Amino acid sequence: MKVVSARDFQLKRENDYGTPEQNEVVKAIVADIRAEGDAALLRHTEQLDRVRLTADQLRVTDEELKAAYEQVETSFVTAIQSAANNIRAFHLKQKRNSWMDLQADGSILGQIIRPLKRVGVYVPGGKAAYPSSVLMNVIPAQVAGVPEIVMVTPPSTGGQDGVNPYILVAAAEAGVTEIYRVGGAQAIAALAYGTETITPVDKICGPGNIYVALAKREVYGTVNIDSLAGPSEIAVLADDSADASYIAADLLSQAEHDEMASAILVTPSRKLGEAVAVEVQRQLELLPRRDIARASVDSYGAVIITESLSEGIEVINRLAPEHLEIMTEEPMAIAGRIENAGAIFLGPYSSEPVGDYFAGPNHIIPTNGTARFASPVDLDDFIKKSSLIYYSKEALLRDGEQIMELARREGLEGHARAIQIRLDQER
Amino acid sequence: MKVVSARDFQLKRENDYGTPEQNEVVKAIVADIRAEGDAALLRHTEQLDRVRLTADQLRVTDEELKAAYEQVETSFVTAIQSAANNIRAFHLKQKRNSWMDLQADGSILGQIIRPLKRVGVYVPGGKAAYPSSVLMNVIPAQVAGVPEIVMVTPPSTGGQDGVNPYILVAAAEAGVTEIYRVGGAQAIAALAYGTETITPVDKICGPGNIYVALAKREVYGTVNIDSLAGPSEIAVLADDSADASYIAADLLSQAEHDEMASAILVTPSRKLGEAVAVEVQRQLELLPRRDIARASVDSYGAVIITESLSEGIEVINRLAPEHLEIMTEEPMAIAGRIENAGAIFLGPYSSEPVGDYFAGPNHIIPTNGTARFASPVDLDDFIKKSSLIYYSKEALLRDGEQIMELARREGLEGHARAIQIRLDQER
The missing domain is CATH 3.40.50.1980 (Nitrogenase molybdenum iron protein domain)
Incomplete structure (x- = not known):
């Protein structure tokens, strides 16, 4: 890695x-x-x-x-x-x-x-x-x-x-x-x-x-x-307080999905970064799907060493990862600074498979940087909304002239007349 | 018409x-x-x-x-x-x-x-x-x-x-x-x-x-x-209580948009239907954009006579119109039976231009029958959501085995091991 x-x-x-x-x-x-x-x-x-x-x-x-x-x-x-x-x-x-x-x-x-x-x-x-x-x-x-x-x-x-x-x-x-x-x-x-x-x-x-x-x-x-899903991604943001073997296992759980899956650690700690790289190599060889995971790690995996945790947060916001794990001393304090991530997993026990299978939030999550503008599947994906407008006679008599002003300015006289015909009759 | x-x-x-x-x-x-x-x-x-x-x-x-x-x-x-x-x-x-x-x-x-x-x-x-x-x-x-x-x-x-x-x-x-x-x-x-x-x-x-x-x-x-808009549409559902000249004006306000706009009256009243058809013809000739409106009315306009108001509601739900005006004796009582319509205008004073310009609901509304599954523009179009998962140690120890069961059943041993490594260390 x-x-x-x-x-x-x-x-x-x-x-x-x-x-x-x-x-x-x-x-x-x-x-x-x-x-x-x-x-x-x-x-x-x-x-x-x-x-x-x-x-x-x-x-x-x-x-x-x-x-x-x-x-x-x-x-x-x-x-x-x-x-x-x-x-x-x-x-x-x-x-x-x-x-x-x-x-x-x-x-x-x-x-x-x-x-x-x-x-x-x-x-x-x-x-x-x-x-x-x-x-x-x-x-x-x-x-x-x-x-x-x-x-x-x-x-x-x-x-x-x-x-x-x-x-x-x-x-x-x-x-x-x-x-x-x-x-x-x-x-x-x-x-x-x-x-x-x-x-x-x-x-x-x-x-x-x-x-x-x-x-x-x-x-x-x-x-x-629904939106067209790309290969799965995980980014982990971690500091020295994190356990390298947990991070490595989580990165590999993503890498085993397919050769184009992406698993990235972002950390200001070179020590942690190097420990994770070693641990990924060790755990990788023990996996049944090691060939897939190895291809993914080699092509799309990385440990990114940042100047600071703040720079790490910037990198995450640029990546806009599908899954983000935050394993730092104060993970909750960082969540508010994450602008772009599909699902955010906080702390050492929130391993990504917890969300993939079990916790409750949806595992269908925007990939490929689209967390910038898209969201995990939820109820909103299965509803439709209709606007409802009941305008009273009083309201129409009050607002009619302004509505006609706007309609005529757009050259839509027919729109204005639909109002005018009512004003003429009701006023 | x-x-x-x-x-x-x-x-x-x-x-x-x-x-x-x-x-x-x-x-x-x-x-x-x-x-x-x-x-x-x-x-x-x-x-x-x-x-x-x-x-x-x-x-x-x-x-x-x-x-x-x-x-x-x-x-x-x-x-x-x-x-x-x-x-x-x-x-x-x-x-x-x-x-x-x-x-x-x-x-x-x-x-x-x-x-x-x-x-x-x-x-x-x-x-x-x-x-x-x-x-x-x-x-x-x-x-x-x-x-x-x-x-x-x-x-x-x-x-x-x-x-x-x-x-x-x-x-x-x-x-x-x-x-x-x-x-x-x-x-x-x-x-x-x-x-x-x-x-x-x-x-x-x-x-x-x-x-x-x-x-x-x-x-x-x-x-x-955003979604790609088709030509604008209006459907009016009305009974004998409605004013034919209001309906005609509203149909024409849609028809003047462009030659492919569609304006349709659905009514169980043949008397009203025929009166509207006559009134459309009369008002049409007085419009500045009469050539556009005429082309729209001739190609895409219609008065549909139904057996009953209920059949009218069925027709509306099949049309799934962008705009629907309900001008019946009890318009509110019908709103709940409308499954598919982008915006619903109730009663004689809620002429479509009220919503096009002024009332407050958005005028960007699904066209072309897509109100079956799409919605008018609203705040949801400008937000993004991220799932948040903080799993406690207690929760992971309790649920870990079930999570691994599901991961292994899908042949994803790496997912199971991300859980196992934590159970081994924390249990």
């Missing part, structure tokens, strides 16, 4: 918008589903997932869901239920009410806040099938009050019936209302435009491979989508 | 993603600004806006701002100040605090809510220069606490100094902190990537022509953008 000064550190960032060929493939699949519905969905599933299904086999049955509970360990069910309870409790705190402002002239202004009606959640198959991500995508929607939550996942996720039982149990615990065994760009297109079997949704969430990401981009506008 | 039954009505919707040539042009301009900064910005301004500037002429000076107040009528200044006060008051009601949840085990979970640091607002030139849109884009940012609000507008917007004085006055009243006389895709690129003169922003808002819209799409990810 390289040790560098703040001045010499240059962050690598890359956005993947796919090759022109990948974009062509996705456009063609989306067009097929729009034109042919289920027939195209089944054809692409056979071609791409090598699974032959009929339309009435698309939906996962209640029996399969029940069977999934038999296939997983009790300790898993207990843990996923505890995590779900914590995630539900945290997101419940975000509930917002519709509100109104009743004015002395009789007018009422306000905002009506409602849940979305139908949400689709994509769950990847294969090695990237993470039950925790099912909880993190579904529970906020469920707590927001979304009545219909549809999960799609490729039929090749393994297990007896072609769907991973851990995913099915997580879905049931989180509150998914329908599950379909379809994946890839064809699943995204089906959620956006609907088929004979799948009713279209208002928003599509959840991670996926490049084809899934491009399909989400393609259907954006027809439905809403 | 055609009068049709709900069953026979088919809404036309179109998305404009530009021609391949327009996309090429925009990509080239953005690349130029990224590579050459001010030099490219000035070159494209000369080429496209036919205005030759030096870098130090880009920024509008305080003297120009002061001069603008001399160039506009006092009645305009008074009206814009009243509107600004109302908009500010409404958006102030949306203020949210950071919050925390202190748990019995000593842990603290929460969300830190902060304003964005720097926001760019695009203001179109020429005929589409609307002071009211300056207020609606800038005031929410200012109320949210954004310290730096940068306006860009083409140098060809008219007026003595090349910038429209009405726009300048609106900008000053709304709280803009910097103004640059640049427009088009080159202005969007400058806001996203920065030049020697313009510091990059975190988010870009505001309407523009197709090149501006495509440039916003192009820089999305590097910065955040």
